[in-house]
Structures are given as C-alpha cells and as structure tokens.
Amino acid sequence: MDPAARSALAADIDAAARLKGSFKLRSGQVSDEYFDKYRFEADPRLLARVAAAMAPLVPAGAQVLAGLELGGVPIATAMSLATGTPAAFVRKKAKDYGTCLAVEGGSVAGLKVVMIEDVITTGGAVRDAARLLAEAGAEVIGVVCAIWRGEGPPRIEGLDLPVWPALTRDDLNAARGG
Template sequence: MVDETLARDIDAVCRLTGEFTLRSGQVADTYFDKYLFEAQPALLDRVATGMLDLLPEDTELLGGLELGGVPIATTVSAKTGLPALFVRKKAKEYGTCKLAEGPDVAGRRVTLVEDVITTGGAVRDATRELRAAGAIVEVVVCAIDRSPADENPLADVGLEVRPVLTRAQLDAAAAQA
C-alpha cells in the first residue's frame, strides 16, 4: 500500500529538475536528492518506518550502503533491533581494510538498505563483494526506486528490489500537487 502523504512529502522536499548526471553516467532531467529528506528527522523516520514491512523475516544484518543508505539503515536498525553494517564503496586501504564495517557477514543474511536505485550499480558492486565475503544477499530495500516500471535493474545478480516509493508514485504525487 502506497503512503500517498509520504510520496507527496518526499517529492516536495527532494525532487530537483534540471540536468543531472547520475552515477551510471545517464543524464536525467529529474533528480531525487535523498539528502534533503535524510537530513530531516521526521521524514527519515517515516521512510524507515515504510521499510519495516519490506524486510525479509530472516534478515540478520542491515547493510547500509555508503553514503545515503547509512542513515536509513541506522534508523531501521534502531526500530528493529537488527544490527547495522556500513558498506563502503570500496574497501579501506588502511587500518582494518574492510569493505563492510560492523559485524562479520560470513554465513549471515544481509538485507541491503539503499536510498535511491536507478540502475543499481552501487548495490550490484556491494552485493558481489559481500557475497565474496560469505554473506547471503537476496534483497535490497530502498527509499526510492527510479528504475523503469516493471523492471528489476538487479535481476542479473539475483536481487529482489523492495522500494518504499517508486518513480511512478512520486510522479503521481507531483501531478496532484
């Protein structure tokens, strides 16, 4: 069930128009600046609450992807009591040299937490690295899935995408505003 009030509020706060180059290299005329809602505690809390029913029951760790997934994963962790894991874009080259900060992932079910997914590049990279470290990664929950409707951009790595909001829902909210 779509929380139309959340869609309207998120859209009003974080939709930017112009010309934006995405991580994938694609150029878009619309950009959802997740930091604008993540910096507002009430909106961040509502997004995290929207993720609770999307989490697989067998989740053992919440893997927040650097940078935008970290505050969301931390908030979801506080609500569920599930330990959080902070997943870097690449392993540190000093100290512990870890890709993922937090508990050991080997043999554990990690649900990834991301802010916005378009092509899923960062999620795909993190999934491969976590699986190489022994994690079981099958689901990513995200605040916004801006990929084309009825398309799973992460099917090639066997990940199910579970969004709180989709681009279509945000577009519908914008049209009603």
C-alpha cells in the same frame, strides 16, 4: 503501507528533495530540476517515516541490514534503531587503512543480509555491494530501497535477488500531479 500514507510520504519526499534551479547532471547536461535524495535522509522526521515504511519489507529471517554507501547508511541506521536488527555498512571499495574492510560494523559471515539503499535506478551500486558482501561471507537475500526509479518492475540486471521498494517513481510523480 496504506495508500493514503504512501501518497503522503511520496509527497513529502518529493517536496523535500525536488529542487528547482540550474543543475549540472552526472551526464554533463544541465537541468532546471534536481532530485537531492540527501534532503529526505537529513530530515529526522522524514527519515523516520521512510525507515518505518521500509521496515515491513524486510523478509523474515534477515539478520543484518546492510546500508550501502552513502545514502543507504542513514536509512539502515534508522531501520536498525526502529527494529533492533543489527546494521552493517558497505563501502564502495575497501579502505586502504585501519581495518581495510569493505563491509564495516561487524562480521556478516554466515548471516542473512538485506541490502538497504535509498534510490535505485539501474542498480550498479547494488550489484557491486552484493559482490563485496558475498566476499565477506554474507548470504544476501534481497534489497529494500526507499525509492525505485528504474524502468518497469523492480529488478536489477545481473543480480538474482528480489527488490522491495517502499515507493516508486510513479508514486513521486503522482504526488506532484504528474
């Protein structure tokens, strides 16, 4: 993605998702700012732009785009529609009714799978999903995310897979002048 398009996408995501107010964080702390990633995923035009920015990051030979519950699912679906690559959906844990599967949308056994995630900071959910995909017989070949918010270069501790972000925390900060 060219620098101007990258900057514009970061600015639009930041404008849609960064909220001001009083928010209780997962840590229990209260913040006057909150980044609501579902805001950019729920906007069809912005979601299409995010998917278009992520699609070229998918390595050649990938056979399935595996969206991680919950935020990776709409992005994987949009990418699948745009590229024609089949999608699968990875739950946080197997459901205990119906198919009782953790990976939905068809078998991934023996297929090269790229995990699709919205925002990654530490990668805990990605590690868990990689395990579930491996248990389903997939060959996981990498991770493509909309935003890397972690420290340093994109990598997930304990997971020897490449991580390709469309945007980083620095892109979002630059978009709002910080």
